[in-house]
Amino acid sequence: MLRTRTRRAALAALALTLAVVAFLTPAPSLIASDHGDAPYNSSDQSIDGADAYAFLDPTDNTRVILSLTSRGFIAAGENNNFGQFDPSVRYRFEIELNGDPKPDAFIDITFSRRTGATAPQVATITLLNGQTFTANSTPPSVCIAGSANCPPAPTITDLGTTGVRFYAGMRDDTFNFDIPAFAAATAALRACVAAQNPPDQTCANNALANFQRGRDSFAGYNVMNIALSIPKSLFGTPTNNIIGVNGVLQRRSPQLFLASPDQVKPGANYPATGFGRWVTLDRNGNPAVNAVLIPFGRKDEYNAATTMDDAAGRFAADIVASLQALGTNTTNINILAGVAVTNGDMLRLNLNTANTSLGFGEEIYSTANYVGYPNGRRPGDDVVDTLLFFIANQPSGGITDNANVNEVPFLSAFPFFPPPHQPRPVGAGAEDLTRN
Ligand SMILES: [Ca+2]
Ligand SMILES: [Ca+2]
Ligand SMILES: [Ca+2]
Ligand SMILES: [Ca+2]
Secondary structure: OOOOOOHHHHHHHHHHHHHHHHHHOOOOOOOOOOOOOOHHHHOOHHHOEEEEEEEEOOOOOOEEEEEEEEEEEEOHHHHHHHOOOOOOEEEEEEEEOOOOOOOOEEEEEEEOOOOOOOOOOEEEEEOOOOOEEEEEOOOOOOOOOOOOOOOOOOOOEEEOOOOEEEEEEEEEOOOOOOHHHHHHHHHHHHHHHHHOOOOOHHHHHHHHHHHHHOOOOOOOOEEEEEEEEEEHHHHOOOHHHEEEEEEEEEEEEEEEEOOOHHHOOOOOOOOEEEEEEEEEEEEEOOOOHHHHHOOHHHHHHHHHOOHHHHHOOOOHHHHHHHHHHOOOOHHHHHHHHHHHHHOOOOEEEEOOOOOOOOOOOOOOOOOOOOOOOOEOEOOOOOHHHHHHHHHOOOOOOOOOOOOOOOOOOOOOOOOOOOOOOOOOOOOOOOOOOOOO
């Protein structure tokens, strides 16, 4: 664990690292996820991004799968009411192509208003080259799990002759993590470090014993998911064959909500549209940098900031301080901070690293030939255990929160993410899958 050192010394080490960490690509990253990670998006669920994913199609490595999820914790019985994309939100993939913090291309998705409980929304998709297409979303469904055609098959659309395939609709949330155990373990670990640094081993072991709970706070819940399958060739020739991906959610500023009482009339749609420029209100690069390492008072600011802000060191001191408080040593602070600071907080995927898996059941510290997160991010990658591994200074044998695999299987073909949970039938084997 970390020897006592001042923040100033750690920052000096970080500054030194900024020149060095580029050689560590792909560098390991931070924790968990991004559901309700800041005060603003906790009260504006449509703008609350949950996770971004970027990985090579394990069945066809000439394709890149990108995904952005939002509106987490949809309970199956409420699929219809909550299963929609907000027509006043722009869902954007920022794509980075030359290894710096500045995005070089974009994929934008917006949706039409919802016109009926079972009617699809029409997505408008603008690809990296500016070409624009439309495609139907998959409407939400509520059916009793196990009944015929339940849920219906996902709607997948080929976008013209580009080779791009598009999906948008509700899916199981494949992120897994024991939120209460993590909170208890990290609070106890901070107390150990505050009392003695490096911490007493018994104290640290007792802190980590909180993970014996092993419950996945996300099991049994659905999330809205936008997924694209994109031929690698559409990314051109990125530097070192590595692309950066940052999923952002934006609204126009200002927004208009029910501007006049005259608009309350039979059949009126409440206008939740805006005008002016698009403003980023949430972003999803590496999972849960904001949720775990940024102080509460700066979480909204972090979500609105850019990857260029990250690289300028805007949040570096907070990230270093949060890791020091957990006893993370300088070597591992540098590895972790490098991901969220040096070239901005985004996923980095090497398009030349062969991938044959969705990551289900794999661990960075024990799986032979592991090629998952922090090389991009696959739906099954155990990003929490990856974070814990570096926070705990790479213990031999690894470290786990015991919430390691998704509760339902993945699909074997695009969009790969499992179907949405449905209300349970009565009888044996019908228990609710939520694990709070
Ligand atoms: Ca979020
Ligand atoms: Ca760039
Ligand atoms: Ca799940
Ligand atoms: Ca885990």
